[in-house]
Structure formats: C-alpha cells, structure tokens
Amino acid sequence: MLNAYFADMHIHIGRDIFDKPVKITASKNLTITNILKESSRNKGINLIGVIDCQSPAVQLELKRLINDGLAYELEDGGVRFEEVTLLLGSEIEVYDDNCHGPIHVLCFLPSLVEMERFSEWLVTRMKNITLSSQRYYGSAKDLQYKVKELSGLFIPAHVFTPYKSLYGKGVQQSLKEVFDPDLIDGIELGLSSDTFMADKIRELHHYTFVTNSDAHSLAKIGREYQEILMKEPSFKEFNYALHQVEGRQIIRNYGMNPQLGKYHKTVCDKCLTHMEPDVTECKNCGSKKVVKGVADRIEELADYTGKEIPRPPYLYQVPLEYLPGLGPKTFKKLLEHFHTEMNILHNIPYESLLDVVPEKLANSIIQMREGKLAINAGGGGKYGSVATTD
Incomplete structure (x- = not known):
C-alpha cells in the first residue's frame, strides 16, 4: 500500500559532534541530532536528505545515535529516527575542464557503509572532506x-x-556539456524557479523535479519540499519515486513563489537596482557587476514553447515564519496546539486557527495554503518578502 509522505532533501549541517564547523555559513545549532529532532517533532517531515554526510565526524554522530538505540538503519536504505528517515547525502562542487563555472550536485548513498566508501574515495580528490x-x-x-x-x-x-549551478554559469546551453544525462536521477529547481519555468528547457522534460529547502538553519527546514507517494520513507522508495516505478511518484511540489527567491531578478551586484538582462552598466551607481536573474537566464535557454508537460502540481507556499505578525511566541503556541508545521500548513481548519491566533494571521495562513499571498520580488542575493496587508 502506498502512502503520501513529506520530504525535504537538501539540509546542511552547521556543526559536527566536536563542535567544529561543517557548513561555515550555517547555524551552529544545526547538528545532525537537532535536525532529526526538529524534522520529526516540530516540522512533521517524514524524509530528509542531509547533504554533508561525507564528513567523518557526521558519520560518527550517526553511529553513536544508532549505538545508543535512538536510530537504526533500514534494510531499504536510510536511517530512521522517531518519525523521520534520513538519507545520507553529500553536496559537491564540480568544476572540470568542460565547466564554464562551478556546479553543485547532490549525491545520495543507501547506507553508512556506502557513504564511508564514498568518503574514502573523495578524500583523495578533495582538500577538506570535513x-x-x-x-x-x-x-x-x-x-x-x-x-x-x-x-x-x-x-x-x-x-x-x-x-x-548547472545553468547559472556551469554550462553554456546543455547539461550534456558536462554530465552523462542517463546518470542523472532528478533535477533540483532551487528557490528562484518553479516547474513552469524549468519546463521551458526541453532537455529537462524527462527528469523528475525536486523542491528542497537548502536549509542553513533549523527554521528553514521545509522551506520547500515535496509530497511523495511511497510504500515507506526509505532510500529505495525515494529512488523508485524519482523514476516513477510501480506507482511511486512525487505527487505535489511545494515551493515559494519564484519571486521570493533571492536571485529571481537581474540586479546590480553593488546597489541591487533592478536591471534589464541586456544592460551592462547600472544607471543608478555605474557598477558593471551584474547578477543575472534566474527568470532572465531561463529565457536565454528556453527552447520549448509547446503544450504543458505533465507534472505534479506545483503549489506556492511559504514557511510559517515568513508571515507578517507571526513571532516566536505565536509560532510556539501554534505548535503546542497543532503539533507540527506540516499539520498547520495543510490540515488545520480556519475555525481552529482562530482559537489560537488573531483573525488577520489566520487569514494569512489560509491564503498561503491556497497560494494567494501577495509578495515582493527578490534579487541579487536578497530574498523577497510576503507583502503586508491592511
């Protein structure tokens, strides 16, 4: 029997078991143990990908959780902790002779044994595997x-x-310039794009799209995610879903409106003034450093204008913390009443929300659930925001 599960497959680690940095720009409380607790107890996410598991100290912390009886490895791949399954992943920067710029990729392995072998191989090809x-x-x-x-x-x-990224600067036109297309299992869209934008590129049509948070803090887990039809949350089932095997599949992508992404618009790198994609000098400050926005880059690459490609629904959503008027105390009160963020986002009726939060905030939650929130666009490294309403 297949069931629907929520998954966020791109979460970073800030500190390892020895309090040493892993992702330097990530929060210090973003440890593997805290990620598992937050995902299971507060977020209500069933499957997560932690993409710094090539680090030996991260592997050690997982082994200690297993030895202490707090987690266990699944026969079909992954590590189960309470209500969440962790898939062991690694984000790697590729920049070979065929690349025009560095490209980040996600690599997931079924078990600690395979991840350890991967680390042994990487250590001879990477300056600092930690x-x-x-x-x-x-x-x-x-x-x-x-x-x-x-x-x-x-x-x-x-x-x-x-x-x-692949299309940001990594290739001029096609992923075939760098990768073997037959050895790609899916495409991660990122915060500044969505299904409809990506499908303007013909070579992406036969890949499954994934939407993930790229979380650098506990609060950002589940910023983007997907709902997957699987037998259970495991590596094997996730693999089946990516390739639509025997009914397994992603049934909904949940992501922020692309305009909320911090690279949606083309802007001046110095003063963040919006610029047209073909302009080379900022009229505001005179800088010639331009950050080309995702929307403009996709239009450069677009080679398909036919009928819409069959895809799971892509639903615009924002994390609760993005909503104006929702502070830490109110957020805590919501979790005390309704247990997990996924439950609040998807299930709690309007009338029940009114028992806990003011009418204006309850309306915002429902508008967000229906994809009707007004937003201010982002660009040049600055995130967009949810527009305030009277």
Whole structure:
C-alpha cells in the first residue's frame, strides 16, 4: 500500500559532534541530532536528505545515535529516527575542464557503509572532506560513475542560481556539456524557479523535479519540499519515486513563489537596482557587476514553447515564519496546539486557527495554503518578502 509522505532533501549541517564547523555559513545549532529532532517533532517531515554526510565526524554522530538505540538503519536504505528517515547525502562542487563555472550536485548513498566508501574515495580528490560543498578535483562524469558504482543517486542542485549551478554559469546551453544525462536521477529547481519555468528547457522534460529547502538553519527546514507517494520513507522508495516505478511518484511540489527567491531578478551586484538582462552598466551607481536573474537566464535557454508537460502540481507556499505578525511566541503556541508545521500548513481548519491566533494571521495562513499571498520580488542575493496587508 502506498502512502503520501513529506520530504525535504537538501539540509546542511552547521556543526559536527566536536563542535567544529561543517557548513561555515550555517547555524551552529544545526547538528545532525537537532535536525532529526526538529524534522520529526516540530516540522512533521517524514524524509530528509542531509547533504554533508561525507564528513567523518557526521558519520560518527550517526553511529553513536544508532549505538545508543535512538536510530537504526533500514534494510531499504536510510536511517530512521522517531518519525523521520534520513538519507545520507553529500553536496559537491564540480568544476572540470568542460565547466564554464562551478556546479553543485547532490549525491545520495543507501547506507553508512556506502557513504564511508564514498568518503574514502573523495578524500583523495578533495582538500577538506570535513567541510560542506567542497571542490572536487576530477571529472563530472567520473563522479557520476562513482556514485552509480555505490548504488547512489545523482541530482544537480539548485540548477538555475547565478552562482555554482548547472545553468547559472556551469554550462553554456546543455547539461550534456558536462554530465552523462542517463546518470542523472532528478533535477533540483532551487528557490528562484518553479516547474513552469524549468519546463521551458526541453532537455529537462524527462527528469523528475525536486523542491528542497537548502536549509542553513533549523527554521528553514521545509522551506520547500515535496509530497511523495511511497510504500515507506526509505532510500529505495525515494529512488523508485524519482523514476516513477510501480506507482511511486512525487505527487505535489511545494515551493515559494519564484519571486521570493533571492536571485529571481537581474540586479546590480553593488546597489541591487533592478536591471534589464541586456544592460551592462547600472544607471543608478555605474557598477558593471551584474547578477543575472534566474527568470532572465531561463529565457536565454528556453527552447520549448509547446503544450504543458505533465507534472505534479506545483503549489506556492511559504514557511510559517515568513508571515507578517507571526513571532516566536505565536509560532510556539501554534505548535503546542497543532503539533507540527506540516499539520498547520495543510490540515488545520480556519475555525481552529482562530482559537489560537488573531483573525488577520489566520487569514494569512489560509491564503498561503491556497497560494494567494501577495509578495515582493527578490534579487541579487536578497530574498523577497510576503507583502503586508491592511
């Protein structure tokens, strides 16, 4: 029997078991243990991908959780902790002779054994394996081959962001310039794009799209996510869903309106003034440093204008913390009454919300659930925001 589960497959680690940095820009309380607790108890997410598991200290913390009886490895891959399954992943920066700029990719392995083997291989091709998103010295295809040798999954990350992504600067026109297209298991869209934008590029049509948070703090877990039809949350079932095997599939993508992404618009890198994509000098400050927005880059690459490609619904949503008027105390009160953020986002009726929060905030939650919130667009490294209403 297949059931629907929520999944966020791109979560960073801020600190390891020795309080050493892993993702330097991530929150210090973003440890593997805290991620598992937050996802299970407060977020209500069933499947997570932690993408800094190549770090030996992260593997050690997972082993201690298992040895202490707090977690266990699943036969079909993944580590179960309470109500959440963790898939062991690694975000890697590729920049080989065929790349025009660095490209980030996500590699998922079925078990700790395979991840340890992956780490042993990476340590000879990476300067500091303990840190997140490090440069890999080798060819992109060799990395793909190694991931597949270890029965893993390979997914290009946030593929349209201006920096360190496949289409941002990594390739001129096609993923075939760098990767073996047959060894790609899915495409991560990133915060500044959605299904409709990505499907303007013909070569992406036969890949499953994933929407993930790229969380650098506990609060950002579940910022974007998907709902997946599976037998259970596990590595094997996630793999089946990416390839639509025997009914397994992503049935809904939940993501922020692309205009909320911090790279949606083309802007001046210095003063963040909005610029047309073909302008090379800022009329406001004279700077010639331009950050090309995701929407403009996709229009450059677009080669398909036909009928809409069959896809799961892409529903615009924001995390609760984005809503004006929802402070920490109110958020805590909501969780005390309704247990998890996923439950509040998807299930709690309007009348029940009114018992806990003011009418204006209850209306915002329902408008957000229905994708009707007004937003202010982001760009140039600055996130958009939910517009305030009277």
